[in-house]
Amino acid sequence: MPEEDLIELKFRLFDGSDIGPIRYPPTSTVAMLKDRIISEWPRDKKIIPEVANDVKLISAGKILENNMTVAQCASSPFSELPAGVITMHVVVQPSSTKTKTEKRIDESPKKTACSCSIL
Template identity: 65%
Template structure:
């Protein structure tokens, strides 16, 4: 693989800490990057993604689509040679899970302990 075809990327988390940098091919998809983020997620964080679909990557103010490649997401203007691309990570837990958790919490709220004599 030619050296110019490789891109160094680090991922900036919500608290300002970083994952990486890692070296990727320009042909790597955003979905592949998300899977790597899930597997490399630091221990002890309050927000933890369980699957890649819970992650959104933002680069140059745009949310990146899973089917795009790293090469398609590069800066449209002059990048520094040998620089590291920074992508911001946003974690959004899936809505279906949140609704299920709400149902459980609501069912616990309405517990009756009346006694009629």
């Protein structure tokens, strides 16, 4: 694939640090990007995603679906800037955190209090 056909992306993490920029073919999918992010994730971070479903990518204010290609993601007004690096924001939502939160909500006893006064 010619070098000029590749799209340059970087991924902004929650603390402001970046992974990349890295050049990708336009046919790469968001799922492939997520796998690459997980493999290159800095191990000194407090939050480390374990699987691709723990990661959400946001580009131009939209959450990207796993089946989208880089070419589809890059087709925004911002990507028409010449020789620009496209920045995608990374949000991590580990599935273990979701289940712990759900359990806490489900297991909490319902408190019913009566505020009636009998005179």
